[in-house]
Amino acid sequence: MRTYDLSPFWRSSIGFDRMLDLANDAMNDRDNYxxxxxxxxxxxxxxxxxxxxxxxxxxxxxxxxxxxxxxxxxxxxxxxxxxxxxxxxxxxxxxxxxxxxxxxxxxxxxxxxxxxxxxxxxxxxxMKPRRIEIGVAGNDNQQIEQKQVA
CATH class of the missing domain: 2.60.40.790 (Immunoglobulin-like)
Structure with a gap:
């Protein structure tokens, strides 16, 4: 069985401690009961x-x-x-x-x-993704004129 050394990841990552701990625990889980x-x-x-x-x-x-x-x-x-x-x-x-x-x-x-x-x-x-409407900055009349031209 291969063993992996994850210590380089701990040195260069901030805020990912839990993820690295989970990966390390998964590799060292020997109990199957x-x-x-x-x-x-x-x-x-x-x-x-x-x-x-x-x-x-x-x-x-x-x-x-x-x-x-x-x-x-x-x-x-x-x-x-x-x-x-x-x-x-x-x-x-x-x-x-x-x-x-x-x-x-x-x-x-x-x-x-x-x-x-x-x-x-x-x-x-x-926390769910939502759609954000994009507004036109500036004059509202300009937006109406663009709609009429099109």
């Missing part, structure tokens, strides 16, 4: 699905912050088991998803061992 999918369900709608076989909704905690979504799970100890083989992992986990600006959690559901978290991106009206 629990397995998850991220899908686009609409123009500004997304769904994160986590495979959590053996867990119940009471053993899972979802926390939404400004730019992070954290899913944690801890299996309640239910006594001694004498496993001959244990293929279903019941270890505690913590999975953090970085969210873009204006992405909010709308719903979470748990069915058949799958945790599904629905997200939507809602950009405020003041």
């Amino acid at each position: 629990p397995l998850y999918d991220i899908e686009r369900t609409g123009d500004d709608q997304y769904r994160i699905s986590l495979a959590l076989a053996g867990f119940t909704p009471d053993e899972i905690t979802i926390t939404a912050e400004q730019s992070k979504l954290t899913v944690e799970g801890r299996k309640a100890d239910k006594g001694d088991h004498n496993f001959l083989f244990q293929g279903i992992s019941m270890r505690p986990f913590r999975r953090v998803f970085n969210l873009a600006d204006y992405v909010q959690v709308k719903n979470a559901s748990f069915e058949n061992g799958m945790l599904m978290i629905d997200l939507v991106r809602e950009v405020p009206e003041s």
Whole structure:
């Protein structure tokens, strides 16, 4: 596996710290438990699905912050088991998803061992692009004369 040194970018960039941290964290993410999918369900709608076989909704905690979504799970100890083989992992986990600006959690559901978290991106009206009319500087009569000539 290749490793990249991002330190030259930190020296020559101002205000991009979060983006570089995200890139660095993505390259160093070695933990692959629990397995998850991220899908686009609409123009500004997304769904994160986590495979959590053996867990119940009471053993899972979802926390939404400004730019992070954290899913944690801890299996309640239910006594001694004498496993001959244990293929279903019941270890505690913590999975953090970085969210873009204006992405909010709308719903979470748990069915058949799958945790599904629905997200939507809602950009405020003041932040959406808008068309700006261009006015002619100077005399209003000049603008009327130009319209009549054309």
